[in-house]
Amino acid sequence: MKSKYTTPTLPETHWKQAFDYWDRSSFPEEGIGAPRYVLLCSFDRFVVWEPGEFPVPVLDRPGPARIDLMLGELPERVEALDFLRGTSANFAVNSVDLAERAVDAVARLYVSMTDRGIDAQQARDFTLQVTWCCFADPSASSHYVDFLFNDAVVHRDLYVAVDGHRALLPFPDRQFEDDPSGQQGGGAYHVGPRNRRHSPDVLEWLEWTAYRRSGESPRGRPRRSSTSCSADWQSGSRSVPRRSRTTTSSCLLTTRAWRRLLTSSSLAGATSRCSSRPSRNDRRRPIHAWQPTHEGRRTEMPQCEVCGNEYDKSMEITHAGQTHVFDSFECAIHALAPQCGHCGCKIVGHGVEAQGSTYCCAHCATGEGVEGLNDRA
């Protein structure tokens, strides 16, 4: 705890003292760990670290703070100091309002599609697909997306964090607060103002991505398909060939349930779950081969053993008698390529071997005392 006047430079000036205390409060040999959280406070600024139970030497400065907020922000970030009541803190945004808006957006998307004659099952698949794609952003992490848990809409809390900053829904114009570190996600699924190339038609693009993953899509630019709802889905004004409605069997919410969800003041009703038994007349054509099946299982698809991606164009590599599955050469290199005994880089080419070690080049081998190797004659 420091006086208020220290606020502008609080962490820079006082982290060392705080971590010195933290370090000295642990007795690893007796199994007594240091406090899980370190809070540095100057009355109107709160900086929290979560350094771990047993101290490791903090030589330079600790890692980035888990949260750094001002006094006035506290009511909106209640969970950030939850450890004060003996529970784990949540440094991500936990906003019921946000969750309600997100669920509302998803529901509106679904209803707008079914209103335009899109098959309920396809609308449901697409809605799920789009939602998951929104959480596939590499710079974002969603801890509890429970409203899409197990094919059922179960509304609890929605936590969305982008490097500790707020992520605003609803999509497609997902917006992020400025990241002070200057880092940008830039991933394939990064949608919103920072990546305008995907924003105008993000839903169409997401659908294209889904098709591409399933191996069903033609090459070239994303096409508009019968399930596309990319054009102004919020107002519902787009020209989709109206088709006769087929069965509405769904293990998600029925259209009626979605409407009830939209019109109810509370989202508690969203926890109701529909039967997961498919209709006898259900002739669904799965949009994406890797979509969870009706029973909640995934269809068989090779899964990369490094990144976990399920990809139809994965590869098998047999190495030292063992067969491995990867979705890319990058993952294969990560798992199998030998490491240079000097600089530590992955050896993609032949490399050189000497004295039982492998090096990426003669220079590295020389650096380890190997003589007689040259890069050129």
Place this chain on the structure above:
Amino acid sequence: MSDHLTRPQIRDRLTAFVARWSQRAGDEKSEAQTFLGELLDCYDPEWRQNTDVRFEHRFPSGGFATCCGRATRSSR
């Protein structure tokens, strides 16, 4: 046994807490314990039953931490 505060209750308490402490001087020596006590009150009114919470915790090797406590719920 205490009734744990709900999230809205904590938020309301924190709102009042913020309004109060926005006006205060914020001096470490004279107000730190009051500040932390009120902050803890916002999250757990029965935190005082938690004997692990100590103000001005003295380290054998020297120095005082303003507040030190083990994260345990005061009831349940």
